[in-house]
Amino acid sequence: xxxxxxxKNILIKYPDTRDSYKKLLWEVWRExxxxxxxxLYFTGLMKRGCPTFESVTRASRFVKHDNxxxxxxxxxxxxxxxxxxTKGTFAYREEVKKEYIPQYDGEGRxxxxxxx
Numbered sequence: 001x002x003x004x005x006x007x008k009n010i011l012i013k014y015p016d017t018r019d020s021y022k023k024l025l026w027e028v029w030r031e032x033x034x035x036x037x038x039x040l041y042f043t044g045l046m047k048r049g050c051p052t053f054e055s056v057t058r059a060s061r062f063v064k065h066d067n068x069x070x071x072x073x074x075x076x077x078x079x080x081x082x083x084x085x086t087k088g089t090f091a092y093r094e095e096v097k098k099e100y101i102p103q104y105d106g107e108g109r110x111x112x113x114x115x116x
Contacts, residue, residue, distance in 0.1 A: 003051055003059035006031055011063060011070045018064075019072045025056045 010017055010027045017024040028051060029035050034044045044050065064071045071077065101114040 003028070003055055004062060007056065007059040008063045008067070008070070011060070011067075018070060019076045021053070021057050021060065024060055025051075025053055028056050 006028060007024070010024060010031060014023070014027055017027055026035075029040060029044075032051070034040060034047065034050050036044060098115050103111045103114050105111050
């Protein structure tokens with residue numbers, strides 16, 4: 001089963017899924033018949049071929065790359081761009097600047113460094 005055409009059709013049919021991967025994933029599962037009365041049960045999730053979150057988001061990125069009109073709303077894109085510019089690439093990769101202050105004993109010998 002190819003996810004690309006399924007994801008593309010859902011992005012066209014339901015524009016609010018362009019801004020939310022969770023909504024997109026739910027609609028993909030609904031479209032492919034993995035939901036039972038609007039609920040996803042363990043048996044449905046464990047069925048062979050049930051697409052994972054990673055697969056759906058990857059397909060979505062491919063669709064949005066090939067079809068720029070299916071990208072998210074301008075507000076969401078601006079928010080993401082602003083957040084990225086203020087935080088850098090990733091929050092956990094920010095550099096930490098350390099200041100080393102030498103510590104001496106009463107006779108002037110270096111004992112170690114104080115890290116600030």
